[in-house]
Amino acid sequence: MINIFEVNETNKMIDQENLDVRTITMGISLLDCIDANLDRTNENIYEKITRKAQRLVAVGEEISREYGIPIVNKRISVTPIALVGSSCCHNSSDFVTIARTLERAASCVGVNFLGGYSALVSKGMTQAEEMMIRSIPEALASTEHVCSSVNVGSTRTGIDMDAVRLLGEIILETAKATRHQDSLGCAKLVVFCNAPDDNPFMAGAFHGVTESDTVINVGVSGPGVVKTTIEQVRGQDFQTLCETIKKTAFKVTRVGQLVAEEASRRLKVPFGIVDLSLAPTPAIGDSVAEILEEIGLERAGAPGTTAALALLNDSVKKGGVMASASVGGLSGAFIPVSEDQGMIDAVSAGALSLEKLEAMTCVCSVGLDMIAIPGDTPASTISGIIADEAAIGMINAKTTAVRVIPVIGKGVGDSVEFGGLLGHAPIIPVNRFSCEAFVARGGRIPAPIHSFKN
Amino acid sequence: MKKTIITVVGKDKVGIIARVCTYLAENQVNILDISQTIVQGYFNMMMVTDTSASPKDTGTIAEELTVIGEQTGVVIHCQHEDIFQMMHRI
Numbered sequence: 001m002i003n004i005f006e007v008n009e010t011n012k013m014i015d016q017e018n019l020d021v022r023t024i025t026m027g028i029s030l031l032d033c034i035d036a037n038l039d040r041t042n043e044n045i046y047e048k049i050t051r052k053a054q055r056l057v058a059v060g061e062e063i064s065r066e067y068g069i070p071i072v073n074k075r076i077s078v079t080p081i082a083l084v085g086s087s088c089c090h091n092s093s094d095f096v097t098i099a100r101t102l103e104r105a106a107s108c109v110g111v112n113f114l115g116g117y118s119a120l121v122s123k124g125m126t127q128a129e130e131m132m133i134r135s136i137p138e139a140l141a142s143t144e145h146v147c148s149s150v151n152v153g154s155t156r157t158g159i160d161m162d163a164v165r166l167l168g169e170i171i172l173e174t175a176k177a178t179r180h181q182d183s184l185g186c187a188k189l190v191v192f193c194n195a196p197d198d199n200p201f202m203a204g205a206f207h208g209v210t211e212s213d214t215v216i217n218v219g220v221s222g223p224g225v226v227k228t229t230i231e232q233v234r235g236q237d238f239q240t241l242c243e244t245i246k247k248t249a250f251k252v253t254r255v256g257q258l259v260a261e262e263a264s265r266r267l268k269v270p271f272g273i274v275d276l277s278l279a280p281t282p283a284i285g286d287s288v289a290e291i292l293e294e295i296g297l298e299r300a301g302a303p304g305t306t307a308a309l310a311l312l313n314d315s316v317k318k319g320g321v322m323a324s325a326s327v328g329g330l331s332g333a334f335i336p337v338s339e340d341q342g343m344i345d346a347v348s349a350g351a352l353s354l355e356k357l358e359a360m361t362c363v364c365s366v367g368l369d370m371i372a373i374p375g376d377t378p379a380s381t382i383s384g385i386i387a388d389e390a391a392i393g394m395i396n397a398k399t400t401a402v403r404v405i406p407v408i409g410k411g412v413g414d415s416v417e418f419g420g421l422l423g424h425a426p427i428i429p430v431n432r433f434s435c436e437a438f439v440a441r442g443g444r445i446p447a448p449i450h451s452f453k454n
Numbered sequence: 455m456k457k458t459i460i461t462v463v464g465k466d467k468v469g470i471i472a473r474v475c476t477y478l479a480e481n482q483v484n485i486l487d488i489s490q491t492i493v494q495g496y497f498n499m500m501m502v503t504d505t506s507a508s509p510k511d512t513g514t515i516a517e518e519l520t521v522i523g524e525q526t527g528v529v530i531h532c533q534h535e536d537i538f539q540m541m542h543r544i
Binding site for chain 2: 001002003004006007008009010011015062065066067068069251254255257258
C-alpha cells in the first residue's frame with residue numbers, strides 16, 4: 001500500500017517543483033490526404049485532423065484532473081507537408097494554403113501548436129520541397145499555431161548545403177515578415193540534422209513517414225524536481241550525484257508513461273514513445289541552468305559546463321529508459337536560452353556565449369535553441385551557424401538543431417520579449433567574421449566515414 | 455474498484471475530517487483507509503477511497519473537494535491511485 005510520505009513526495013513535486021507533463025502530441029499521418037487537386041487535398045487534411053484529434057484536448061484535461069498532474073500542452077504533429085503537397089502545389093502560394101488549412105484545423109480542435117510544416121531534404125531538395133521551404137516566411141507570418149522544421153542533414157547522407165544556404169535566407173525573411181512581433185516567426189522554425197520521426201516537442205515535431213497512421217507521444221519535464229533532489233547531495237561525489245539524478249528521472253518518466261498509456265487508451269490511438277527531455281520554462285525553479293549551478297558552477301557557461309551537462313543528460317536517459325516501455329523523440333536536457341531563466345541570467349551576466357552554447361549542444365539535446373541574435377546578422381552567417389551545428393550532429397550521430405531569432409531592428413544590448421512559454425532573451429553577440437564564400441559553394445557535404453572514431 | 459487517494463494538508467483545526475467525510479458520504483464514496491500525521495506543524499491526512507459507487511466522476515469529486523479545501527483553509531487533493539503506484543512501485 002502507498003504510504004503518506006510517498007503521496008506527499010509526489011504532490012510536492014507537482015505543487016512546488018513544477019513537475020508536469022509538458023505535452024501530449026498526437027501524430028497524424030496525412031499521406032492518405034494526398035490528391036492532385038489542391039482544394040481536395042486541403043479538405044482531406046482538415047477533415048482528417050479534426051476527426052482524429054477531436055477529443056485530444058478534452059481527454060488531456062480529463063487525465064489532468066483525475067491524476068492531479070498538469071498537462072501543459074496538447075499538440076498535433078503531421079506528415080511533412082512538402083510530401084503531402086508535392087503533387088498538388090505548383091508554387092509557394094499553394095503551399096501557404098495548406099499552412100492556413102493546418103491553422104484552421106488546429107484552432108478547431110483547440111491545440112496549442114501543430115507541427116509538420118516541414119521538409120526532409122538531408123541529401124537534396126525536390127522542386128516541391130524547395131517551393132515549400134520558400135513558402136515558410138509567409139506561412140509562419142500568416143498563421144499562429146503552425147510550426148515548421150527542415151531536416152538538412154544526417155549521419156547517413158551528409159549535409160545538403162544548398163538547403164543550408166537557402167535556410168539562412170529563409171530565417172531572415174521569416175524574421176522580417178514577423179518584425180512587428182519581434183520576429184516571433186523564427187521561434188516556430190527549426191533546422192535539424194538527424195531529425196527524429198517521433199518528436200513530441202515543438203517547434204520541431206512532425207509525424208515521420210515511418211510511423212503508423214495515428215500515434216500518441218508524450219513529453220515529460222521536471223528540471224525543478226531534479227534541482228531540488230540534488231540539493232540533498234550537495235558536495236558529494238559524482239557517482240552519488242548521478243545516482244540521485246537517475247532515480248529522479250525514473251520517477252518523473254513514470255508519470256509520463258502513465259499519462260501516455262491513459263491518453264492512448266482513452267483516445268483509442270496506439271502509444272508511441274515517451275520523450276525523456278528536461279524541458280525548462282521561464283518560471284523560477286524550472287530551469288536546466290539552475291541544475292548546472294547546483295552541480296557546482298557559478299553560472300551556466302563557466303568551465304565545467306559541458307561536463308556537467310553531459311552527466312546530467314546521460315543520467316536522465318539512464319533513469320528514464322527503464323521507466324518507460326518505449327523511449328524516443330529528442331530525449332535529453334534542452335538548453336533553450338529564452339525559455340530558461342537561468343540561461344537568460346547567464347547570457348546577461350556575460351557567462352554564456354554562442355560558442356559555449358555550441359559546445360554544450362555536443363552533449364545534449366538538442367541544439368542552439370531560442371537564441372536571439374542581432375537583426376542585421378547576414379543570411380550567410382546564419383547558414384554558417386546552421387552548418388556548424390549540423391556538422392556536430394552528422395559526425396556524432398546525434399540530433400542537433402538550430403532555432404535562432406534574428407530580431408529585426410535590435411542589436412546586442414537590447415532584449416526581446418516573446419511571451420508565455422517562449423520567454424524573453426537578451427540579444428547575444430555573433431562572430432562578425434564572414435563565411436560568405438564558404439556558404440556560396442553550394443552542393444553537399446558528403447556523408448562521414450563510420451569508422452576511425454577519433 | 456476505482457481507488458482514489460485524498461490528501462488534506464494545512465493548519466490543524468476542528469472539523470476538517472468531519473467536513474471531508476460528510477462530503478464523501480453524501481457522494482457515496484467509501485473510505486477504505488485513513489492515516490494521519492503532523493509534519494512540521496502541519497496537519498497531513500491521507501485517505502484511500504473507493505469511488506466506483508459514486509454518481510460523480512473522479513475529476514468532479516477532485517474539483518469539489520478543492521473548493522471545500524479553500525473554504526476550510528486547507529489544501530485538498532484527490533487523485534487516482536495509479537499516479538503514486540507508477541512513481542513509487544516497480
